[in-house]
Every structure is written in structure tokens, then in C-alpha cells.
Amino acid sequence: MTGRPVELVVEGLRYEVDGRTLLDGIGLTARPGETVGVVGPNGSGKTTLLRCVYGTLRPAAGRVLIDGADASALGVKERARRVAVVPQDAAGTFGLTVREVVSMGRSPHKRFWEQDGPDDRLRVARALETVGVSALAGRRFDGLSGGERQRALVARALVQEPGLLALDEPTNHLDIRYQLEVLGLVRRLPVTGLLVLHDLNLAASFCDRLYVLSGGRVVARGRPEQVLTEELLAEVYGVSARVAVHPETGAPNIVYLPERSAGVTPAAGPAA
Template sequence: MDLRMDGLSVSVGDAELVRELSLEVPKGRVVGLVGPNGSGKSTALRCVYRALRPSRGTVWLDGRDLGGLRPRESARSVAALTQEGGSDLDFTVAEIVALGRTPHARGNRPLDARERELCRSAMERVDVAHLADRGVLSLSGGERQRVLVARCLVQEPRVLVLDEPTNHLDVRHQIGLLSLVRSAGITVLLVLHDLNLAAAVCDRIGVLSEGRLVASGTPREVLVPELIERVFGVAATVVPHPLTGDPQLLYTLNPDAPEEGTT
């Protein structure tokens, strides 16, 4: 399933958070949004998983206007890991993961054998199967993040939307999660702050600045020193990864920038 944002704008009061954003996520590809804090990345994602209605523009799923779909229909196609995806209720890990089947459920029917196996497999894939009977409030931030990824997988989406999925994860689980994303074979739109991780996992990258798309292309096309300094305000040297050839950024603080806390 392909995803396309067409002239997407989001205004809150007098502030325009996203401005005329047009970006395509082809079927089966991984596309990342990067940019400084407050550049509109999470706001754009909220329009895709329907937590926010755009002021102008359209989100298309396989040529169908997302806003015209019934909520259950869109929930069967799009799964989201949000920055606010936690739970205040102490469900067990297994119960949280099983909630991923909600868009497919009818009434109070219990999970069938296939769905139970789907939940078990998803927990294994993100390394939380040993936590199945633990209350989710007893988990670390990284463990909770992996539980929520398992819930997304159980939803069997055709489009996966991930907002900072590596938050709270140690290096091993960051690599494991992004490898899983790469191998999932579904359409993925994600926000990452780590540009080196974005270069490793994304087929294409869109760069946002002040709500506008200022660059779009492959990691090699987009992650160049001139753009990094212009958008992020830091000097960077780009070198190829010795094993994969992916661009990797080595940062140097801009000597002309004022130190934090000074004027």
C-alpha cells in the first residue's frame, strides 16, 4: 500500500506547523522524516494516523482519501507508534500486545489460535516474550517501547507509522528494531532524530525545517554537509560506512555558534 501526503498544512491559531507538505512513501519502502525540534515532523505523522485533521491537503492511501475512510477501515491499514503511546493502566504485556487485534475484532470474541500465535511471534521478534505476564507499568521505558512495537505488528498493518521508535532503546535493541522495520516488507513512514540511523534504515529521507519540506531524496542525496549546517546548525563531515557504504555523519560544533546559556 502506498502512502502520499499532498499539500498537507496544519495550522493552530496563528501558527502554521506544517506548510504545503507533499511527500510520497512508495509501497514497501521506508521513508524517514528528519529535522530540528519543532519542524513539524510529529505533526505530519499525526495526520497520517488520524490523530489530527489537516487544515489543508490530503493524505492518500492507495489513491483513496484517508479522511473518507471509516475509522475501523483505516485502523486495519495503518498502525502507529506514537510518542504518547503509553498506558496508565497496569495491563500485562500480553494484554497490551493483544490490543493490536482490536481493529479486526467483532464484539467480545476472544483471540483465536492464529491470533494468539501472532501475538506470541510478535513478542518474540521484539524480545519481550519473557515479559508477557508482567504489568506494563513495571517495565523500563525501553521495554515498554518494544511492547508497543509488538502491538503494532499484531495489528497486521499495511502502513506502519513510527514516531521516534528508538527512544529509550539501548544500542542492541535500536539495531534490532530497525532491522525488523527494514525486513517487514510493508510501507513505513518514521521520524528519527539520529541521522546516522536514518541513513542506515531509510530508502528515502525528507528534511523538514519550520514546517516546510526543504529536501527529499536518498540518504546520499540529502545528507550532505551544506544542508546539515543550514538546517541543523552544525558542521558535519560525511564519510561512507566501511561495511555498508551508507553515509555517516561526524559532527563538529559550529565554532561561530554561541554556547548554550550565553547571549
Template sequence: MSAADLTVEGVTLTAGARHLVRDVSLAARPGETIGLVGPNGSGKSSLLRTVYRVLRPDAGRVRVDGADAWSLPVRRLARTVAAVVQEPGSGLDLAVREVVAMGRTPHKRLLAGDTPEDAALVGSALAAVDVTHLADRPFDRLSGGERQRVLIARALAQQPALLVLDEPTNHLDIRHQLDVLGVLRRLPATVLLALHDLNLAAYYCDRLYVLRDGEVAASGPPAEVLTPRLLAEVYGVAAEVGVHPRTGAPQVTFLPGEPRRAAPDRAGRSTA
């Protein structure tokens, strides 16, 4: 597994008259873990869909290793980019091991069977997200969190150069949130993921892009981006930001008893 270079150049995406994403640019260098954060409806999922080629941008480009992602042959794209979407799928009438083995499909000829290498990679992916004990269970009978971990295992088995994940910790308990993000952080691949938990994003991501109303409100290392002022402006909440005494990562503490400032809209007006 190698790591890809990702560049998003001035991407704009609309739905009717509404801008889902407006002139967004970002970069992920090979091997980086890049986090997208921001309130609900800020454009995180829409931006990710342009990267893993579900929604074509109205303007701008997505480049993977310098090539326009939308011009890549489907097979080459599948060998390079893997995606884990927000809603754990169901309706797959397959055992868990078979679902994870689907990640090997882009690397095999049509109708080719699994090789010992494929089996080893599937086994490693199952173990990485703690679902080995579910290998023979029907996928569609799993809980939401179990399905999420299986789909992450499928993406790991795919051995992509770029892994794109939309809220991968949804449905997961605390232990598995930490386990999954730890696995992603150790991958040699480039990782782009959307997260709601700012403390997890601060610890596991090299850099953050904060989205608001479809635009980049701030970007940079977590310690530079996550400030009380930004949290008030983007999220409309009062917060303190300190340094975790053991990890050294920024630690956000929300202050529910404090007066909350409404986040301003694009014209600077209060949205309260």
C-alpha cells in the same frame, strides 16, 4: 501483511496563527521505509498525526492506497494503519501479552476471542522486539524502553499495511534500537517514521524528508540529502559526511570544535 501506497498532498496544519506544517507533500511507495528528520519543532510529529488521523489538516490530503485517509471507516483504517507514538503509554492495567493482543482487535468480530492464529501472531510480535520474557508482567510496571517495545509489538501484531512511528528508538538502548529498526526494515509493510539519529536514518531508510519550520527543506535518498551544507543550514551544525566502509551508507560526523552556523529562518536571516 501487505504494503500500502501513501501520498501526502500539500498538507497544511495550523495552531492559531502558527503553521505547524506548511504545504508538505511526500510519497511512500509500497514496501518503502521513509524517514522524517529535522530539528525539534520542525513539524515531524504534527505531520505524522495527520497521517494516522489524529490532527485533521487545514488544507491538503492524506491518501492511503488512493483513498482519502480521513474518509475511511474507522475499522478499515485500523486494519490498514498502525501508529506508535512518541510517549510510551502507561496506565494500562493489563499484562504485556494482553496489550500486544490488542493489535488483533481490528481483525476480529466484537467480543470474539483469540484464535490460534492470533496467539501465534502475538507470540511472533513479542519475540520480534525481545519482550517474550515480559509477557506476563504488568504493562504499567515496565520501564519506558520496555513499554516502547511492547507498543511496537502491538503494532506488529496488528499487521498493518502502513506503519507510522514517531521516534520509535526513544528510550531504547543501542542494541534494541538496532533490533527494532531491523525488524521494521524487513517488514513487507510501508513504514513512515520520524528519527533524530541521522546515521540510523541513513542506514535504515530508503528515502528521507528533511523538515524545517514545517516545510520540506530536502528529500531524496540519504546519500543525496545528507550533505554538510544541508546540516549547516537546517541544524546549524558543522559536520562531515562520509561513506561507512562496511555498510556503504552515509556516515555523519559532527564537529563540535568547529564554529557553528546558525540555521537561517524562512526569510534567510540568521536565527543566532
């Protein structure tokens, strides 16, 4: 259901808008088959970074390499065969059924206006089943709940057969069961994953490595147990917390102490 996992390398990425620097010299690597999480407070540049990776924003400096190829030099269809995106929202889907939205993921593999063939329909059916929305295939996409829409967008990305799956808050609007199922699915797929996440405990459980952004810069990188320290949470997020090893998973487990966090001020950085 996916292509061959690719290597992603981001080098010296800078993005500016209206005189403000939203990304400042970002460097990031995701090895083939690895799941990499991007975390940080609101406004730190996470979604901007993801949009530069999949090509909806053009950086002022730096480059994005996919298996060594400069992504900016790839054609739209070629880039879409290598990178699939699960955004926070889905534009251009008004009036379409779930099956039609998911079928849009086959576009990079077809000629303009080419209709779906038997193989396309089979791949769409499998993707719908994989994310648990087969029963919704005939319903209008814009009539679904937030969680149902999110799962349909994951199915659309899967039928694109990418080597890199970029997800912007994939657990948004999902209840706990589907948060675990969607992130578990990303881990099981033969694909390189790049995830923007707010929930640090989920990031610790499902990501091989984390990049922490603050003020448009990478302020920490490494395995979750190396990155998610009490000191970093206080400095970057402005919260007091206790970090322990989860007895079942071995991943860091964060317990926040809200009554002690009021006076903690996050580190400053460029406007983002």
C-alpha cells in the same frame, strides 16, 4: 504478520493551531515496501505530520492517500487495518500486562467486545517473540523500562497486520543493540515504513529515502546520500559536520564538529 504493503501519498498538507502554521504544504510519497524517514530539528513538524497521516489530527488543507483512497473517508477500523502506529508514549495502558497491551492490536480485526481466539493469541505470541519481550508477557506494562515498553508497542503494531507502519522515534529509550534490531526488523518486514527519527546516522543506514523538515516545510528530499550534506546540516540544524561514506555500509556517515558549531544559525521558517 503484516498486511500487503501500501502506497502512501501526502499532498499539500497544511495544519494550523492557534493561528500558527505547523505544516505548510507538505508533500510526501512512500512507495509499497519502501522505508521513508522524516528528519529535522525539534519543532519542525515531524510528529505533527505523522499524526495527520494516521488520523489523530485533521489537517486544514491537503489530503493523505493510502493506495489511492482518501484516508479521511476511511472508517476507524478500516484505517487501523491499513496503518499501525508506534507512538512515543502509550496512553490508556495503566494496569495492563504486556500481553494485554499487545493484544489491543488485534482490535481492528474483531467485532466490538469479541474475545481473542486461538489465531489472535498465536499472532500475539509471535509478535512478542519477534521483538524479544516474550519473557515480559505477564508483567505490567507500566512497570517496564522505556526500552521494554517501546518494543512492546512495536509488537502491538505488528499484530495489527498493517500495510503501513508509522513510527515516531522508534529508537527512543532503546540501547544500541535494540535500536539496530528494531530498525532492522522494520526493514525486513513486508510493509511500507514511515519513520520519524532524530539520529541522522540511523536514518542514513535504514531508510531508502529521507524528507527533511524545517519550519513546517519540506526543505530537502531524496536518498540519504543526496540529502545529508554538510551544507544542509549547517543550514537546517545549525551544526558543523563532516559527511563521508561509511566503508562498511556505503551509507553517509556524519561526524559532528561541536567546537565549530556555536556560530552556525539554522534557517528560519514558520513557527512549529
